[in-house]
Amino acid sequence: MPDSSALDVLIGLALLFAAFSLAVSRINEAVLGLVRYRGRRLESELRRLLGGCPPGGAPPDPGGPPPVDVAAELLDGPLRAMRTAGRDEVSADMAAHPPVQRTWAAVSRARRLRLPSYVPSTAFARALLDRVDPPARAMLAQLRPDGLPSHIPDETREAYRTAYEAARRALDEGSARALYAAMPADHPTGRVVAAALVSAVGGGTVGTLEDGLAVLPPSLAKDALTAAVVRTGGDREKIITELARWYDEAMDRLSGWYKRRVAVFLLAYAIVLAAVFNLDAVAISRALWQDGTVRDAAVAASQGQIGQAADVGPTTAGSRDAGSGGAGPGDTKDAAQSGDQETGGTSDAGVGDAVESAIRSVRNASGLALPIGWVRTSDDRDDPREVPHTVGGWLLKIAGLAIACFALTAGAPFWFELLGRLVNMRAAGPKPRSATSG
Numbered sequence: 001m002p003d004s005s006a007l008d009v010l011i012g013l014a015l016l017f018a019a020f021s022l023a024v025s026r027i028n029e030a031v032l033g034l035v036r037y038r039g040r041r042l043e044s045e046l047r048r049l050l051g052g053c054p055p056g057g058a059p060p061d062p063g064g065p066p067p068v069d070v071a072a073e074l075l076d077g078p079l080r081a082m083r084t085a086g087r088d089e090v091s092a093d094m095a096a097h098p099p100v101q102r103t104w105a106a107v108s109r110a111r112r113l114r115l116p117s118y119v120p121s122t123a124f125a126r127a128l129l130d131r132v133d134p135p136a137r138a139m140l141a142q143l144r145p146d147g148l149p150s151h152i153p154d155e156t157r158e159a160y161r162t163a164y165e166a167a168r169r170a171l172d173e174g175s176a177r178a179l180y181a182a183m184p185a186d187h188p189t190g191r192v193v194a195a196a197l198v199s200a201v202g203g204g205t206v207g208t209l210e211d212g213l214a215v216l217p218p219s220l221a222k223d224a225l226t227a228a229v230v231r232t233g234g235d236r237e238k239i240i241t242e243l244a245r246w247y248d249e250a251m252d253r254l255s256g257w258y259k260r261r262v263a264v265f266l267l268a269y270a271i272v273l274a275a276v277f278n279l280d281a282v283a284i285s286r287a288l289w290q291d292g293t294v295r296d297a298a299v300a301a302s303q304g305q306i307g308q309a310a311d312v313g314p315t316t317a318g319s320r321d322a323g324s325g326g327a328g329p330g331d332t333k334d335a336a337q338s339g340d341q342e343t344g345g346t347s348d349a350g351v352g353d354a355v356e357s358a359i360r361s362v363r364n365a366s367g368l369a370l371p372i373g374w375v376r377t378s379d380d381r382d383d384p385r386e387v388p389h390t391v392g393g394w395l396l397k398i399a400g401l402a403i404a405c406f407a408l409t410a411g412a413p414f415w416f417e418l419l420g421r422l423v424n425m426r427a428a429g430p431k432p433r434s435a436t437s438g
Contacts, residue, residue, distance in 0.1 A: 009288045
């Protein structure tokens with residue numbers, strides 16, 4: 001046999017594994033979307049961080065005060081836009097649909113609430129800080145007396161300082177209006193901010209950052225926010241940066257857990273596909289090795305499809321995650337860049353169309369089918385698709401199916417990238433012999 005036969009067998013296997021890996025990935029995405037898995041896991045993590053009642057947790061004490069559901073407040077308030085997903089209709093209120101324990105009831109609830117699968121770290125940090133330190137307080141901080149222009153008379157400056165101190169002690173509509181009235185007329189920027197402060201205060205009294213932290217229920221987020229306030233000296237933008245960094249670290253841990261769980265799902269789907277389609281890696285390798293027509297057709301189809309895939313976009317190392325379940329819930333890095341579905345510049349759809357077309361080309365050009373699927377047992381033929389009759393045959397069949405199962409979990413982008421490297425390696429040919437060699 002020619003020296004490239006082994007390489008051709010590898011090309012055929014990579015082509016086949018890429019197609020079925022794509023099927024595994026698509027099944028996984030369909031199932032996760034159907035049961036709203038990402039959104040439910042993200043909500044559970046947010047409740048863990050914010051101290052709320054997790055789905056399936058113990059019910060609150062009937063005789064005690066109702067627990068503060070900070071996660072529901074944020075998702076119903078400043079983070080509600082994350083749940084609309086570009087739709088016109090208003091999503092249901094989280095407060096009206098508390099967490100449930102039963103699986104299908106939880107899925108139905110997640111569909112009704114349209115739980116997000118991703119919340120940016122900065123949006124989370126700003127929403128949580130706005131809850132404990134309302135924006136009106138941030139506006140008041142911009143109106144400090146030392147920010148007045150230097151030409152303001154001392155008498156006017158002192159009157160404004162008095163109004164500012166009164167608003168700082170008890171910020172309500174009356175003190176906000178008094179501060180607006182004390183603002184010098186020749187300081188237009190300050191008057192605009194003071195007018196916005198009057199609108200932001202509303203009819204109630206605006207609490208301080210200390211008041212907001214005091215009423216926040218005990219949680220990991222409260223501890224992180226308190227530490228951020230101490231480290232930054234109360235600087236609002238620095239608090240947001242510190243809190244966003246802490247949130248990113250928490251979501252990184254969730255993403256790692258999620259990818260490990262999805263790896264189990266992918267293996268389960270791979271086992272089902274391998275069993276249904278009889279993806280015996282040993283039998284398929286033997287067929288490719290023994291049948292030059294199928295082997296040559298696989299190489300020719302692979303070479304044609306590599307060029308088509310290059311037009312779609314180059315694959316990168318990062319696209320391997322797409323075939324392994326994609327970004328996890330709340331992933332503030334991968335999800336922000338890929339929308340939880342696509343990574344590396346080559347979408348699953350582009351890779352899948354190319355690989356599936358290549359598989360069809362192989363089978364049509366060769367006129368022979370690879371040993372995929374099951375057939376009835378017959379005495380007048382030796383078909384690897386038949387059910388084994390001996391213990392040794394079963395052991396070999398199980399080994400071939402096991403190899404295929406683990407190969408499918410690598411993902412279509414991985415196999416497609418490997419296919420491109422193998423095709424390029426074959427096109428380069430053997431290393432030329434040295435002129436001094438014998």
